[in-house]
Amino acid sequence: MARIIVVTSGKGGVGKTTSSAAIGLGLALKGHKVVLIDFDIGLRNLDLIMGCERRVVYDFVNVINGEATLNQALIKDKRVSSLSILPASQTRDKDALNKENVGKVLEELGKSYDFIVCDSPAGIEAGAMMALYYADEAIVTTNPEVSSVRDSDRILGMLASRSRRAELGLEPIKEHLLLTRYSPKRVEEGEMLSVEDVEDILSIPLLGVIPESQAVLKASNAGEPVILDTESDAGKAYQDVIDRLLGETVDFRFLVAEKKGIFSRMFGG
Amino acid sequence: MALLDYFLRKKEKQVTTASKAKERLQIIVAHERNSRNKQPDYLPQLTEDILKVLRKYIKVSDESFSINLDKKDGDLNVLELNIELHDEQTAD
Ligand SMILES: Nc1ncnc2c1ncn2[C@@H]1O[C@H](COP(=O)(O)OP(=O)(O)OP(=O)(O)O)[C@@H](O)[C@H]1O
Ligand SMILES: [Mg+2]
Numbered sequence: 261m262a263r264i265i266v267v268t269s270g271k272g273g274v275g276k277t278t279s280s281a282a283i284g285l286g287l288a289l290k291g292h293k294v295v296l297i298d299f300d301i302g303l304r305n306l307d308l309i310m311g312c313e314r315r316v317v318y319d320f321v322n323v324i325n326g327e328a329t330l331n332q333a334l335i336k337d338k339r340v341s342s343l344s345i346l347p348a349s350q351t352r353d354k355d356a357l358n359k360e361n362v363g364k365v366l367e368e369l370g371k372s373y374d375f376i377v378c379d380s381p382a383g384i385e386a387g388a389m390m391a392l393y394y395a396d397e398a399i400v401t402t403n404p405e406v407s408s409v410r411d412s413d414r415i416l417g418m419l420a421s422r423s424r425r426a427e428l429g430l431e432p433i434k435e436h437l438l439l440t441r442y443s444p445k446r447v448e449e450g451e452m453l454s455v456e457d458v459e460d461i462l463s464i465p466l467l468g469v470i471p472e473s474q475a476v477l478k479a480s481n482a483g484e485p486v487i488l489d490t491e492s493d494a495g496k497a498y499q500d501v502i503d504r505l506l507g508e509t510v511d512f513r514f515l516v517a518e519k520k521g522i523f524s525r526m527f528g529g
Numbered sequence: 530m531a532l533l534d535y536f537l538r539k540k541e542k543q544v545t546t547a548s549k550a551k552e553r554l555q556i557i558v559a560h561e562r563n564s565r566n567k568q569p570d571y572l573p574q575l576t577e578d579i580l581k582v583l584r585k586y587i588k589v590s591d592e593s594f595s596i597n598l599d600k601k602d603g604d605l606n607v608l609e610l611n612i613e614l615h616d617e618q619t620a621d
Contacts, residue, residue, distance in 0.1 A: 406550050413558045417565045450545025457551045461558055 262370040265377050265505075266395040267438075268419075270411025272382030274403045275440035278476055279498070280379035281309040281485040283399070286502035288343035289487075292374040295334065298348035299391035300381040301357065307347045310337065311483025321349035321356045323365060330368055339488075344373075357390045359424075366394050384414060393424050397434040399467060403441045404453040409461055412437075416462065436467035438501065443472045445517035455515060468501035470494050471514040568598055579610070587614065 267280045277300075284296035298306035301321065307313040312335050318328035323346070330346075337343035346369075349356070369376055380391035392398060398419050402412040419433045420426055426433075439458055446452035455469055475492030479485060487502075489495040493514050500510045576596050583589050593613035598606060 406554055409554055410557060410561075413561065417562070421565075447547065450547045453547050453550055453554075457547065461551070461554050 262373050262376050264395050265397045266392045267399045268380040268415050269401040270415040271408045274401050274408050276401050277305050277309050277379050282487040282498040284377045285485045286487045287375050288340040293342045294375045295344045295369050295373045296377045297346045298379050301348050304348035306379050316347045319347045319349040324361045395433050399436045399438050401438045435464040437464045438468050440470040441472045442469050470497045
């Protein structure tokens with residue numbers, strides 16, 4: 261049985277696509293068969309972050325409409341052979357997806373993959389609902405900032421009431437908190453909500469803390485998910501997320517600001 | 530005196546913007562969770578009335594009866610009644 265994981269947030273621009281790409285690739289690097297699905301119909305971006313935008317021929321909506329087979333639409337990652345990407349369409353036909361046809365695609369994918377990672381669009385409208393409906397687990401991507409935390413809470417409400425698991429009265433979706441764009445320095449200065457603050461408010465288990473990092477922009481510029489930048493703080497933090505998803509207990513890193521030495525402080529380094 | 534300033538400022542900063550943010554979030558999130566889970570005011574009375582009518586005809590224990598108002602897609606609400614019937618409970 262494939263694990264269906266939705267990367268969701270409510271609020272836009274918090275790092276869902278960045279995280280989906282890193283997590284999908286990271287799981288595949290561990291030898292698992294992974295398919296990454298872009299649910300952001302009309303605003304496809306996962307292909308760019310994955311660096312396969314020029315290889316998109318068919319997309320999710322083509323498959324739904326029977327204009328292409330799954331195999332024709334899936335793009336095999338050039339770096340890791342056990343990873344495939346199902347791109348979103350660029351047409352704005354948002355009504356193309358429904359529970360029934362998405363369910364069929366997921367069922368088909370579930371036969372050959374271990375993980376199905378769904379990159380959700382922002383918002384709490386139909387698109388986001390479609391992305392979370394079939395999920396077994398949800399990675400609630402949150403920035404340490406008021407509107408993002410509030411929207412994450414609303415998404416938690418949706419997971420608990422509008423998902424397939426909720427409707428059928430099955431075991432609830434397993435929720436994970438992924439705090440991204442975290443600045444320990446600003447937290448120490450009292451300008452940013454801390455990990456504990458966000459955990460207190462949302463009360464769901466913490467999966468990872470990704471620091472605000474310059475490596476993320478570099479990674480998206482290159483179309484190389486940041487987890488491949490194994491020297492970077494964000495890359496390491498995503499690697500820890502993978503290990504935790506696979507059941508390991510890993511200490512949290514990058515939670516405290518790097519202390520500046522006395523010299524750099526004196527000379528304004 | 531810069532050094533003194535530095536320490537004084539640290540003290541003053543007790544109420545940080547982050548702690549303000551946390552406080553505001555705790556209030557609004559609690560409020561929104563409440564209204565999410567809130568059932569309409571008439572539900573308890575409706576439950577009682579339905580039970581009263583049912584009990585004119587059949588025996589219904591509190592455990593074998595449940596009532597639920599579910600919000601579905603859009604503006605569709607579903608009122609769901611669940612009544613377990615056992616043969617011997619049918620009153621004559
Ligand atoms: N840890 C990070 N450090 C610095 N920048 C980041 C980090 N994570 C994400 N970003 C940047 O934030 C922006 C939004 O990221 P991303 O596209 O992943 O968000 P999203 O949630 O998928 O957005 P949307 O809701 O539009 O789909 C991008 O410019 C990305 O480079
Ligand atoms: Mg996105």
